[in-house]
Amino acid sequence: AALEAEARAFGPAVRRRDGISALGDGTLLAVSGMGAALATIAARSLADAGVSALMSFGLAGGLDPVLAAGSIVLTSEVICRGGARFRTSAEWCGQLALALGKHHTVVTGTLLCSAAPIDAVAAKSAAFRDTGAVAVDMESAGVAQIAAARHLPFIAVRVIVDTAVDALPRAVMAAGRGGQVSIPRLIPGLAAAPRDFPAMIRLARRYRVATRSLAAVAGARAT
Numbered sequence: 001a002a003l004e005a006e007a008r009a010f011g012p013a014v015r016r017r018d019g020i021s022a023l024g025d026g027t028l029l030a031v032s033g034m035g036a037a038l039a040t041i042a043a044r045s046l047a048d049a050g051v052s053a054l055m056s057f058g059l060a061g062g063l064d065p066v067l068a069a070g071s072i073v074l075t076s077e078v079i080c081r082g083g084a085r086f087r088t089s090a091e092w093c094g095q096l097a098l099a100l101g102k103h104h105t106v107v108t109g110t111l112l113c114s115a116a117p118i119d120a121v122a123a124k125s126a127a128f129r130d131t132g133a134v135a136v137d138m139e140s141a142g143v144a145q146i147a148a149a150r151h152l153p154f155i156a157v158r159v160i161v162d163t164a165v166d167a168l169p170r171a172v173m174a175a176g177r178g179g180q181v182s183i184p185r186l187i188p189g190l191a192a193a194p195r196d197f198p199a200m201i202r203l204a205r206r207y208r209v210a211t212r213s214l215a216a217v218a219g220a221r222a223t
Contacts, residue, residue, distance in 0.1 A: 002034045002139050006058035009214035020049055027221075032139060036113060039142030047146055053092070053153040056140040057217070059210055060158035061118055061168075063128040063136055064109070067160050069206035070213045072104055075111040075156035078140045079133060086144035089153040096157065099220035104213060109134035111156050113141035119168035128164065135160060157217050161210040162203060169199045 001007040013021035013029050021029045028051055032042035043054055060073060067073075074093040078086040093108065100106050112133035118124050127136060140156040147154035162168055 001029070001058045002032050002039065002137075003058065004031055005211075006214060007031050009057075009211065009218040011218070018045065018049065020045060032142075035138050036115070036140075036142035039139035040146060043143040043146035047150045047152065051152070053089075053155075054143050054147040055154070055221075056137075056143040056156040056158075057214075058137070058139070058158060059161040059207075059214070060111070060135040060137040061124065062134070062160040062163040062166075063112065063118075063124050063131075064107075064134040065125075065128075065164040067107065067134060067163060068105070069160055069163055070105065070209040071160045072100060072106045072213050072217060073111065073135045073156075073158045073160065074106060074108050075135075075140065075158065076108050077110045078113055078144045078156055079110055079131060080113050080141050081115070084141060084145075086141065086148060086154065088144075088155045092153055092155045096155075096217070096220055100216060104216055107134060111140055111158060112136040114138055117168060121165055121167050124164050159210045159213040159217070161206050163206070166203065166206070167199065169203065 010023055013023050015021050028046055030042035030046050032038040074097055075088050097106055110133040112131050114136050118136050135158055137158055144154050
């Protein structure tokens, strides 16, 4: 997971000396920070610790206009602007789909991994048109690259938070610099751009819905 807020969906975890956390069932969890470079480092540390598979887990921006906040994307393929493509484990995705599909909106589709957030509605529309990806994140390609290099099964599970028709407020973009969302940066950003406040309220509502879906995925993983 990129963010501590995403990782909390898994519940209590014990921090190890190597910086990785362990869940109660022995699953290892790493919080990387935002971006593919940091995700690659975290995934490599998990592989070095002896994991048998890798999952990229967390929130994503919607590109397909039909996807609402809280929709769970079980990624069939991760693609990059430079042309790299990584297939995911169809069997693993199928197991999660069976566990989640009766009570949650679950879709299968391509995930675009971007070097920077896609914050504007027009840019999201263009990305959907050009790539066919249903959602976008910044970390999954880094995890997929390590999984491919170490011959480990891999999936990317992403929950939509900002939809295709949501522009990300400037305050959120500024607060996310440095790999983690910083509340001390968020508050001054809102003060400097009060017109962003309605969008922030809308995004907060979307976030609450998305975190419930993250918790559902975390619970399904353990079944």
